[in-house]
Amino acid sequence: MSTVEPEWPLYEVFVRGKRGLNHVHVGSLHAADDRMALLHARDVYTRRNEGVSIWVVRADAITASSPDEKDPMFAPSGDKVYRHPTFYDIPDNVPHM
Amino acid sequence: MTLTDHAPDDVLERHFEATIARNDRIEPRDWMPEGYRKTLVRQIAQHAHSEIIGMQPEGNWISRAPSLRRKAILLAKVQDEAGHGLYLYSAAETLGVSRLELTEMLISGRQKYSSIFNYPTLSYADVGTIGWLVDGAAICNQVPLCRTSYGPYGRAMIRVCKEESFHQRQGYELLATMMRGTDEQRAMVQESVNRFWWPALMMFGPPDADSPNTAQSMAWGIKRNTNDELRQKFVDMSVPQAEALGVTLPDPELIWNEERGHHDFGQPDWEEFMEGVKGNGPCNAQRMAHRRRAHEDGAWVREAATAYAAKQAAS
Numbered sequence: 165m166s167t168v169e170p171e172w173p174l175y176e177v178f179v180r181g182k183r184g185l186n187h188v189h190v191g192s193l194h195a196a197d198d199r200m201a202l203l204h205a206r207d208v209y210t211r212r213n214e215g216v217s218i219w220v221v222r223a224d225a226i227t228a229s230s231p232d233e234k235d236p237m238f239a240p241s242g243d244k245v246y247r248h249p250t251f252y253d254i255p256d257n258v259p260h261m
Numbered sequence: 262m263t264l265t266d267h268a269p270d271d272v273l274e275r276h277f278e279a280t281i282a283r284n285d286r287i288e289p290r291d292w293m294p295e296g297y298r299k300t301l302v303r304q305i306a307q308h309a310h311s312e313i314i315g316m317q318p319e320g321n322w323i324s325r326a327p328s329l330r331r332k333a334i335l336l337a338k339v340q341d342e343a344g345h346g347l348y349l350y351s352a353a354e355t356l357g358v359s360r361l362e363l364t365e366m367l368i369s370g371r372q373k374y375s376s377i378f379n380y381p382t383l384s385y386a387d388v389g390t391i392g393w394l395v396d397g398a399a400i401c402n403q404v405p406l407c408r409t410s411y412g413p414y415g416r417a418m419i420r421v422c423k424e425e426s427f428h429q430r431q432g433y434e435l436l437a438t439m440m441r442g443t444d445e446q447r448a449m450v451q452e453s454v455n456r457f458w459w460p461a462l463m464m465f466g467p468p469d470a471d472s473p474n475t476a477q478s479m480a481w482g483i484k485r486n487t488n489d490e491l492r493q494k495f496v497d498m499s500v501p502q503a504e505a506l507g508v509t510l511p512d513p514e515l516i517w518n519e520e521r522g523h524h525d526f527g528q529p530d531w532e533e534f535m536e537g538v539k540g541n542g543p544c545n546a547q548r549m550a551h552r553r554r555a556h557e558d559g560a561w562v563r564e565a566a567t568a569y570a571a572k573q574a575a576s
Binding site for chain 2: 190193194228
């Protein structure tokens, strides 16, 4: 076996499925640099026309919130029902609203 | 800031259990019991290794494909297997294990891959049979895994399943083409099916009674069906496919059971299965040696790419 090699950095991959859609996270891969990450992303994640555009970003460059739903991070949006259209009573006879 | 930072373990465990009970998905940075994490790492890694080792039996025939059409199909299929391995390694890595560790564990034999890939591919009909039966069994196993409780694993399985359908259909079409050919070609198909039928049944793992981890895996929502349920489903699916193809399945006990609404069938040779798991299958040594060699032969490429990246970054 070869001596311990440093692992290539991890990249997260985002693909735009077609024009008009957002890029969506599809997975990750390892690459020595950005260019290689892009080429690997093409080979691994778009073998069947799954994308028209790819973003790759080093995983260590991403700042993430906790995925936990109970995270207090999202509490501020939980008690503001007035941000939703259904909060407002509009008479039935008012059209187009 | 997060629940994980402050809450005691029993609160975290109740939260985890509630997420599972709601049929919600567990995501990478959620708290999870160590047993859950370990089971997933073992299962996803085993699955990823299987895809990677699974390139070998079929890769064996790429340079000897009977036509350019078959060669292009086989190349695409083997490339897909590599892709499937990469989706799964990517999912395993979200559990805090590195790619390097996973590769080391495979080539040092500390983690397993599916025993099916330790059988040799002796004729081109095997390319078809692997697509039909081996990928067919894999689909039976993998479709329920799209709903597995660990998010990244389920998402990887969805991608894999989309592509497996091509694998199975190309295999079945290959066999159907041979069955329309000469007597010799038909015999080749039957001989291949005879060799792969029992190993394909083994792919679902030992009978439920001998599968101690199944109950816990199902409670955690990692597995959605038992080994025997999936095996039964596969047999029921395969029988009409075999009839349409015009081959017989090599099991004298295989018969439709009106009462159960399923086929009765014989048991594979579980001793042969255990030997394969222990590393004594027909091609274990060859598969491992090949994987190890590919890793070592690729070292200079990895080193060169690293050096190039460092040089570009410096300039």
